[in-house]
Amino acid sequence: QVQLQESGPGLVKPSETLSLTCAVSGYPISRGYYWGWIRQPPGKELEWIANIYHDGRTYYNASLKSRVIISVDTSKNQFSLRLTSVTAADTAVYYCARLRSSSWYVDYWGQGTLVTVSS
Amino acid sequence: QSALTQPASVSGSPGQSITISCTGTNSDVGGYNYVSWYQQHPGKAPKLMIYDVSNRPSGVSDRFSGSKSGSTASLTVSGLQAEDEADYYCSSYASSTALVFGGGTKLTVL
Numbered sequence A: 001q002v003q004l005q006e007s008g009p010g011l012v013k014p015s016e017t018l019s020l021t022c023a024v025s026g027y028p029i030s031r032g033y034y035w036g037w038i039r040q041p042p043g044k045e046l047e048w049i050a051n052i053y054h055d056g057r058t059y060y061n062a063s064l065k066s067r068v069i070i071s072v073d074t075s076k077n078q079f080s081l082r083l084t085s086v087t088a089a090d091t092a093v094y095y096c097a098r099l100r101s102s103s104w105y106v107d108y109w110g111q112g113t114l115v116t117v118s119s
Numbered sequence B: 001q002s003a004l005t006q007p008a009s010v011s012g013s014p015g016q017s018i019t020i021s022c023t024g025t026n027s028d029v030g031g032y033n034y035v036s037w038y039q040q041h042p043g044k045a046p047k048l049m050i051y052d053v054s055n056r057p058s059g060v061s062d063r064f065s066g067s068k069s070g071s072t073a074s075l076t077v078s079g080l081q082a083e084d085e086a087d088y089y090c091s092s093y094a095s096s097t098a099l100v101f102g103g104g105t106k107l108t109v110l
Helices: none
Strands: A003-007 A018-025 A034-040 A047-053 A058-060 A068-073 A078-083 A092-099 A106-109 A113-117 B009-012 B018-023 B035-040 B047-050 B064-069 B072-077 B086-094 B098-101 B105-109
Touching: A003 A092, A003 A106, A018 A034, A018 A092, A018 A113, A034 A068, A034 A106, A047 A068, A047 A078, A047 A092, A047 B098, A058 A068, A078 A092, A106 B047, B009 B018, B018 B086, B018 B105, B035 B064, B035 B072, B047 B064, B072 B086
Parallel strands: B009 B105
Antiparallel strands: A003 A018, A018 A078, A034 A047, A034 A092, A047 A058, A068 A078, A092 A106, A092 A113, B018 B072, B035 B047, B035 B086, B064 B072, B086 B098, B086 B105
């Protein structure tokens, strides 16, 4: 059973960097699939942020690319997200996810973690 | 404005069928058979219901079905049940942005 669990601060100050980690259990990241981050502002729709493949290949949402870094640590079976220069508009539930590389659908989601940007 | 257009809400009575549309362009829905649908109950993570336009993952009821015509994909829920009440999101691979979502549709079971 594949499980994903997000962790990181729930409160980040404006202009600072949001950092989240997703611990994966039940499946080795090194075996394949895309691993990604998707967010959902309160009461709003889902927004894809970025994906990474086990070999380090990355894919970014063009609208966020300048502020986002996604990385993977196969030895710890986890991957991470860094979003710089955050504003209130970055307040959202952040989900980590496993995506099929062939057709980009999410077959496993983390439970999500709310990150609030506020001073 | 979302990349993919969905109706804000749909409703139906128990036992009835409803269809949710998802309209994109030739650069996403119309250009690839990579449309997926997700069900999201309040406070929960989304759940995959349909992938690659019309395929159901193991464990998803056959009351859920998907289709596509041109740049519009559709999710049909037949035999509506109270537990189907949720938000539904479509998603598609897109040549310009890789992955795009619709704005979501709230399904109300009357």
